[in-house]
Amino acid sequence: xxxxxxxIKRNWLFFIIMTAVLIFMNILQTPQKSTGEPILSEFxxxxxxxxxxxxxMAVSLNLVNGFTGQLSLGHGGFMCIGAYSxxxxxxxxxxxxxxxxxxxxxxxxxxxxITSGLIGYLIGLPTLRLKGDYLAIVTxxxxxxxxxxxxxxxxxxNVLNSIxxxxxxxxxxxxxxxxxxxxxxxxxxxxxxxxxxxxxxxMMRNLIYSSFGRAFQSISEDEIASETMGINTTxxxxxxFSISAFxxxxxxxxxxxxxxxxxxxxxxxxxxxxxxxxxxxxxIGSISGSILSAMGLTCVLEFTRTLNLDEWRFVFYALxxxxxxxxxxxxxxxxKEFRFMIPREYR
Amino acid sequence: xxKNEKMVWxxxxxxxxxxxxxxxxxxxxxxxxxxxxxLGSLYALIALGYTMVYGIIKLINFAHGDLFxxxxxxxxxxxxYLAGRGLIGLAFIPAMLLSMIVTAVLGMSIExxxxxxxxxxxxxxxxxxxxxxxxFLENFxxxxxxxxxxxxxxxxxxxxxxxxxxxIDDRIFNFAGISISMVKSxxxxxxxxxxxxxxxxxxxxxxxxxxxxxxxxxxxxYLMGIDVNFIIMVTFGIGTSLASAAGTLYALTFCCLxxxxxxxxxxxxxxxxxxxxxxxxxxGAMLGxxxxxxxxxxxxxxxPQLGDVSAFSLLxxxxxxxxxxxxxxFEIEKV
Amino acid sequence: MLxxxxxxxxxxxxxxxxxxxxxxxxxxxxxxIGANGAGKSTTLRAISHLIPYKGQIKLNNEEVRPDLPPHxxxxxxxxxxxxxxxxxxxxxxxxxxxxxxxxxxxxxxxxDMEKVLSVFPRLKERLSQLGGTLSGGExxxxxxxRGMMQNANLMLLDEPSMGLAPMLVQEIFDNLVKINKxxxxxxxxxxxxxxxxxxxxxxxxxxxxxxxxxxxxxEVAENERVKEAYLG
Ligand SMILES: Nc1ncnc2c1ncn2[C@@H]1O[C@H](COP(=O)(O)OP(=O)(O)OP(=O)(O)O)[C@@H](O)[C@H]1O
Ligand SMILES: [Mg+2]
Numbered sequence: 001x002x003x004x005x006x007x008i009k010r011n012w013l014f015f016i017i018m019t020a021v022l023i024f025m026n027i028l029q030t031p032q033k034s035t036g037e038p039i040l041s042e043f044x045x046x047x048x049x050x051x052x053x054x055x056x057m058a059v060s061l062n063l064v065n066g067f068t069g070q071l072s073l074g075h076g077g078f079m080c081i082g083a084y085s086x087x088x089x090x091x092x093x094x095x096x097x098x099x100x101x102x103x104x105x106x107x108x109x110x111x112x113x114i115t116s117g118l119i120g121y122l123i124g125l126p127t128l129r130l131k132g133d134y135l136a137i138v139t140x141x142x143x144x145x146x147x148x149x150x151x152x153x154x155x156x157x158n159v160l161n162s163i164x165x166x167x168x169x170x171x172x173x174x175x176x177x178x179x180x181x182x183x184x185x186x187x188x189x190x191x192x193x194x195x196x197x198x199x200x201x202x203m204m205r206n207l208i209y210s211s212f213g214r215a216f217q218s219i220s221e222d223e224i225a226s227e228t229m230g231i232n233t234t235x236x237x238x239x240x241f242s243i244s245a246f247x248x249x250x251x252x253x254x255x256x257x258x259x260x261x262x263x264x265x266x267x268x269x270x271x272x273x274x275x276x277x278x279x280x281x282x283x284i285g286s287i288s289g290s291i292l293s294a295m296g297l298t299c300v301l302e303f304t305r306t307l308n309l310d311e312w313r314f315v316f317y318a319l320x321x322x323x324x325x326x327x328x329x330x331x332x333x334x335x336k337e338f339r340f341m342i343p344r345e346y347r
Numbered sequence: 348x349x350k351n352e353k354m355v356w357x358x359x360x361x362x363x364x365x366x367x368x369x370x371x372x373x374x375x376x377x378x379x380x381x382x383x384x385x386l387g388s389l390y391a392l393i394a395l396g397y398t399m400v401y402g403i404i405k406l407i408n409f410a411h412g413d414l415f416x417x418x419x420x421x422x423x424x425x426x427x428y429l430a431g432r433g434l435i436g437l438a439f440i441p442a443m444l445l446s447m448i449v450t451a452v453l454g455m456s457i458e459x460x461x462x463x464x465x466x467x468x469x470x471x472x473x474x475x476x477x478x479x480x481x482x483f484l485e486n487f488x489x490x491x492x493x494x495x496x497x498x499x500x501x502x503x504x505x506x507x508x509x510x511x512x513x514x515i516d517d518r519i520f521n522f523a524g525i526s527i528s529m530v531k532s533x534x535x536x537x538x539x540x541x542x543x544x545x546x547x548x549x550x551x552x553x554x555x556x557x558x559x560x561x562x563x564x565x566x567x568x569y570l571m572g573i574d575v576n577f578i579i580m581v582t583f584g585i586g587t588s589l590a591s592a593a594g595t596l597y598a599l600t601f602c603c604l605x606x607x608x609x610x611x612x613x614x615x616x617x618x619x620x621x622x623x624x625x626x627x628x629x630x631g632a633m634l635g636x637x638x639x640x641x642x643x644x645x646x647x648x649x650x651p652q653l654g655d656v657s658a659f660s661l662l663x664x665x666x667x668x669x670x671x672x673x674x675x676x677f678e679i680e681k682v
Numbered sequence: 683m684l685x686x687x688x689x690x691x692x693x694x695x696x697x698x699x700x701x702x703x704x705x706x707x708x709x710x711x712x713x714x715i716g717a718n719g720a721g722k723s724t725t726l727r728a729i730s731h732l733i734p735y736k737g738q739i740k741l742n743n744e745e746v747r748p749d750l751p752p753h754x755x756x757x758x759x760x761x762x763x764x765x766x767x768x769x770x771x772x773x774x775x776x777x778x779x780x781x782x783x784x785x786x787x788x789x790x791x792x793x794d795m796e797k798v799l800s801v802f803p804r805l806k807e808r809l810s811q812l813g814g815t816l817s818g819g820e821x822x823x824x825x826x827x828r829g830m831m832q833n834a835n836l837m838l839l840d841e842p843s844m845g846l847a848p849m850l851v852q853e854i855f856d857n858l859v860k861i862n863k864x865x866x867x868x869x870x871x872x873x874x875x876x877x878x879x880x881x882x883x884x885x886x887x888x889x890x891x892x893x894x895x896x897x898x899x900x901e902v903a904e905n906e907r908v909k910e911a912y913l914g
Contacts, residue, residue: 137662141619152652280471314482318487321482
């Protein structure tokens, strides 16, 4: 409880702004009397929702790649875990939950996040002692293994069935193999996503500006020196990794309840690469940068969808990335933050 | 590796082999070994490029798989031209050589335009640039020609499947109950030949010595009067041309090129093979490539879906127990 | 032969060299001494164009273009033996020596190899051994030998005595004198001021990026400040 009081005390301005934004958004989304159309069309609010989820993904990846200096390439895998866990829960429980639907949804998101965080912890323990490129490769490998497990889930279910574990087998069948899960309830509406993403960002920001954050920073600057200074680097690295995985899982849950259909193909390593691009384009070690670039790049990508230039989109996207890295190798923001992103006592 | 650790690995390997033989018979085992060697030779060729580039500038060149794709397409065009003039059979050799040259030029240009300006910048920014280059190559060449303005409409490959001209009449030889296809043996022997040539270049020539010197210590190489930028460019050229050769052999074997995204998976697996062998280590890449091909072939003969999983599981196991790969030395590196 | 005028080097905001000037005449051994962090290595690295600098570097009365890449400096006849036994550990001793002659295409490479190996007979026994497996002292010898293979007119040596047993230091310094007698001009950076002053014709003392004392070795060796700080 104390934590929440400090949370609100430290971020009261933010909460007021959030409330205002929410009310404003509500107005924008109600159909206007004259036209019957809301100012914020369905299409635009869809894009903003996706962009916000990407923001959460980028910020959480930045926690590991930027602030702790560990190169992880497996963010899509954690998103995959969260998406599958959350949508299986809502698929099974929601129909029976009546009025408690939103509560179930939130719980499903949290459970998705926790599952993902736990797996992140388990993966992190042995792998985080690897350095640099090796860690990158292993995380990438893990995310592909996770995805492959989803693909072969039917076979796993069959095996379980044949050895008599029928109920577990039935649950695993829900994963749907390469077909994925369809008919997910639409729950990730814009205001809900906005609130959850905002909470995620605030919590991660507060973490970064805490003594934990300083330990992360010190690891990212010089791991060996931190170790000799008595910082338990393994502990902090796994911690950053699991928290990052937690939020990636939440992001996955949100995405699933927006797209309403998920399959292993949503979470290939290209997905991880996408988030990596947001982080580096925005600037490693800058939350503001991640927010900006995830918002900006998603919008660019989604709006160009309308221009009937479909094939060209990724060409431009790739060129944009190359030019950005060549002209601004430290990303848009470098490691700077917008002033309002920094807690008062650090400004 | 400690001795008893080695024994454990050996025991695991042997028990898998025995289980496999019990289930599929000895002939089945040998048949898959032959198939695995063929696939492995392609992986090894691609892995060599990854490892050479990593060895010299410590960059995971994510675009390498796309250069494999590029090489396959170029040789398909050259091959079609030759086949159209009735030249088949050994005609795959000029097609391969020409595509090796063209792809090497592309590889070296990429290095010059996208990687070289970042040479002294944080390593991660080059890595991201490499991802960008990879995305660019895939998506650019997948553009349909009618959507692209002149002159680019002449060079894009389009998003559709392209069939590779039948340059070689494949024949299957039966040998003690194992069928060996001619094309696949060509893959294997051409790959081995290229590897021998590479080994000779690296070990015996002046350029090879300079390449090893640059990869060990760039500054000291400068002090020897070695034009480091030139050597890096040559390394890219050689690595890229090997990927291109693998592309030609791949196309020759599978008869069609799916689309310009076809390089992603072979590239990915070859990369894992390079890591498996110890990235930066040339014999390691060859070993890793063959190992990868063989294990994947066995796994997918059990269940087709297991192929990809096995690749990544193998990688994870090796990296956890022997982080520097099978033949690499461990060094702590800062990101 | 070598003339350096107003050489400035910056590492970010740190001014590592504050406009130093010195010269080395043909056939001389000149030593540059100074404490840790004085800027000795920085000076040599600037001459070799491994780092950007401001100021003028003249070789045989001609200005060296500041934008020349480092490998072209070698072609001008300068051999730089860097600090800290930087040899190629993944190459054999023989290959290391061959790389010393990388830019040469004259007929005398093999002859020179023999000569160098007669100076360092220990290396001769280890020609096919990997550089990385040599002992520290042997690696330092290899570094010097490799520099000799460059057949340069001017040799820049960065602390060839570092971390070596006194016997070995003596051996290497004796060889430097030999090399010099054979016609190579030497600019020697050293912390071991005693030994350096013994073989050098002239000396410069560098302190936090500036030359504070200069003169013949004898003069410098007798300087009170030098005695106190470097000769102990
Ligand atoms: N790459 C670098 N970045 C920042 N500062 C540097 C760098 N290299 C050297 N310096 C600084 O420049 C100064 C001169 O360094 P230099 O290596 O020339 O000293 P030195 O005289 O060779 O010392 P030593 O006898 O210990 O080798 C030192 O203060 C050092 O910390
Ligand atoms: Mg020094």
